[in-house]
Amino acid sequence: MTVPVAELRSLLRELLSELTPTVVICALILACVILVVLFAPLIAPYGEGEILTNDSFALQGSEGKARPGSTLLLGGDFLGRDILSRLVYGARVTLSVALAISLLAFLLGTTVGFLAAAIRGRADAVLSRIVDALISFPSIMIALIVVTSLGSTFTVLIITVALIDATRVFRVARALAMNIIVQDYIEAARVRGEGLGWVMWQEVLPNVLGPLAAEFGIRFTYAILFISALSFLGLGVQPPHSDLGLMVKENIQALLYASAYDDLRYALICISPALCIATVTISVNLIVDWFLKSTGASLPEEL
């Protein structure tokens, strides 16, 4: 099977002709984030768990080293560890977990979704009903129940959230493939005598690649937000590991110190991890939005 290279290239050329400043900035931001995450040990000024000072904001008064801008650029956390360094490592955890989740969810969701669309009939009906049933759970509740009984290790988190996400990917992939499969050119390939492999790989896939890429972006941001929310609740990534969501939770007291010392800089300790998340998710979403608009593609309606 050959990958439809020529088709991809033309799509790419189409896209490059419609670049906007916003998209370029977003792409640059993402590129920087990827570099930082890849080379975290080189970039982080201190170690992930290195306790630098005893006078964390939790213990010391307003003159402590923990205050952002004093000695540490973004300040120190509740144990006196460098926020900047922990941000770099935290982002590494958050992004790699989210990436693992979305890749797994996509592998599962698109494969099963395409199969359901290709086979149709009873198998499709059964699969769709199962997914309907799974989707009638609020996803956070599934996660909480699983975490209650299995504990929150990385494996459990990734598989659970990927499964939740896969149900959405399944729906989107199935709907996208369905729209294509009813087209006459698929019928034309079938009359020629083409097998399922050619039909799905060469006829259907090139037509859904754009929307699927967009959906991947959306799923990726969703995974980041979901895993961060779980960690923020203390039910996601567990210490001594840390991700951006957990950093917010750990340092939420900094807000009270900011209030008590009347020094807004303390708020930065707990806001900066959240801002990191937002930077990535906003960038991805803006790119997805632009991508959908400039390719004229649309995703099936879904939240």
Add this chain to the structure above:
Amino acid sequence: MADKLLEVRDLCVAAHVQKNVLTPIVKKVSFSIETGKVVALIGESGSGKTTISLACMGYARPGCTITGGGVKLDDIEVLKLGFLERRRFRGTDVSYVAQSAAASFNAALTITRQVIETPLIKNLMSANEAMEKAVSLYHELDLPEPEAIGRRYPHQVSGGQLQRLMAAMAMICDPKLLILDEPTTALDVTTQIEVLQAFKKLIRDKHTSAIYVSHDLAVVAQVADDILVLKDGVMIEYGPAEQIINEPSQDYTRELISAAHIMPKSMPKPRPLIIQTAQNATAQPLLVVDGVTAGYGQNHQYLALHSVSVEAHVGRTIGIIGESGSGKTTLGRVISGLMGSKQGEVRLDGIPLADSIARRSRAELRSVQFAFQMADVALNPRHRIRKILGRPLKFYFNMSEGEVGHRIDEILDTVELPSYFANRFPRELSGGERQRINLARSLTAEPKLIICDEITSALDTIVAEAILKLLRELQERLKVAYVFISHDLSTIAKVADTIAVMRRGKIVEYGSTVEILTPPHHRYTELLLSSVPDLRTDWLDTIETRRAAARIAAAG
């Protein structure tokens, strides 16, 4: 000049294609309508005819702007009015009948509520008066149950009835000018003539002026006093209907006339059904459909074909004609193997073909090719023409890359397209070019038989005519057989050697083209024949009695 109801002067409309870029789509169009007269705007898709008709109401679709010229209705300069003032004459002085009533009626409101809306909101009638008026219009338009039909919702009545109801909605305030935008195009052929008759009677009785927008010259000839021929937003020819039809002065108009959907003047010269060649010594038909019964759903629950038998011969064309729901497309699908049959069999060169594609040999699949109706959805938009044409070559003949390239050039040449088209995507081609590629794809397989499913229906008449010509030439050269499926008797009459008339899944008449087209006809064939207009202005008036008889007979 006092009785000129509408005067359009140098009208220009442009579309916003990109940001800050205006592309003219209507260029300096002028015409006028006298009270009680009908002007037809005729042209192919993209000619700007709908845009012009909407501009006469001072309306431009989102994305379009009226950039110049004037529209004078009675004594009002429509284009100089503000947004609110334009509303005042819409629906009362000028009203509009859209192409698809099914799409234009609001599904959430009852029909009468929509029909009588304009007189009510403009305080022209009381609710009771408006209701009475509506019912009397329903009577005039020959709608069933005129008292009750208005209480229904749009989805509860048929397409032909909806189109007439939309006419009633347009006529409720006795407008001075009625704009009819392809009002019969979406309908089945036999319904089309009835709706056309209803419109003509209405316009005549009410002495209303009208703009009739259409792509079909034969239909336009029946209703128009004057005809304006448009191409790409430019006026080609403008004059009285008789003159345009009988003594056109422009080449384009002549092309339109020769491509019009009318029965050919003389019967095509019959060809012998059997071509005597060395391979074909036994003279058996190429394809035999023998008593096929087939349908949709589990175990063919909903039957679409009832024991249908037809034959196709080498180098000849069998025309399958029928309206929507006649089973003609199902027949094509059964022959190609896309659908199985419940009873009966399909034989190619005397050998029965399997019921499904999966169980047919590659040679059998290659022999029977399928050309789809809509070339724009039959060609994968993400494949270049090279891939679209190259794949069958590799699939059926295992050709090498070099051979494929060479063969593609040849095939493109066969369908009269330049070889550099191989690098293009389908969307970079015009509708006619796409249909040629569609045909070329079936030719790559070097088939014995091509099933042509309405392949000219979605095309403009001139382009369709060229495709038909190409089909004939290919047949002469390649001796390929066609199963030509269409709802249009005039097209079938031009290409077919034998004709099967289908209705409700059965063949009602089957024979050589000459037999079918020479009286006496089967009563349904008679109804179909009487639905194809002649290209003369008085045809519709003479047809009425003939059709009435045929309709009663066909219904029985």
Add this chain to the structure above:
Amino acid sequence: MALTALIGRRLLIGVFILLIVSALVFAGTEILPGDVATAILGQSATPELVALIRERLGLDDPVYLRYLHWLGGLVTGNLGTSLVNGADLGGEVGVRLFNTFFLALLTASVAVPLSIVLGLLSALKPNSILDRAISTVSLALISLPDFLTAIILVTLFAVTWKLFPAIVNIRSDDGITDIMRALVLPVSALVFTVLAHMVRMTRTVVLDVLTSQPIEMALLKGVPRWRILIVHALPNALAPIVNVIALNLAYLISGIVVIETLFNVLGLGRFTVESVQNRDIPAVQVCAMIFCAVYVLLNLLADVISIIANPRLRHPK
């Protein structure tokens, strides 16, 4: 009539889904590894004690019996006892549920009208400056983690300007104004979490209707703009809008869990998180069941409304 049959069928499916949900919630927390008895006793577990607890809790019964017993309890309002303090869950859950419901109601009463108005404004003049502003801001809002909006609100309104309390700490003698003041920030944070989706979806729905052929027809009939909106567009747009609202209120659940935790609101969301942390399995089951039931019901409502609003189903041929 076909319509009632259709709705009836949908309701039956809803009940069926609830049953499946309850079975899965029960299964998810009871059958998977981790013994409840050991969980209760923790370090002090001796085999004898574990056996005693198992017997008292009926843990030695077959699974389906325990499920039926638990389900029967749920339906009759007997929610079981907490593993943490042995208290009856009914009372605790009741209070928490009331708080959460109050919070959700306040949020909905702000978010729903606001998002419809913004969505309409945006759809009425597509590609105007207002539309583009709304669409960009809402896209950014969708991308924010729920807790970030909350933290920013706290930093601005509680830390910097000290207008509202950062933590909801309601005492029994607080007056209505104190309660409302305390709820301003959590409600605002929740509004932000649902608003963006609602605005975007309302815009799509309304734009869809406004660019449809019946609307052009009405325009050409000389119908005034307001009448087009109310008589022609609204009946077609209403059902999808209600659908959007119901769906988004269902999505409010995850926001509620986060926001309650952050603001220390003694609601059901926070209670769920606490119970998960304490591995208080009966409490997790009850909370999950309540949230799932609300979610299923809201989705059901959305479905039923779109069935009712479809003229093709309401007036069959």
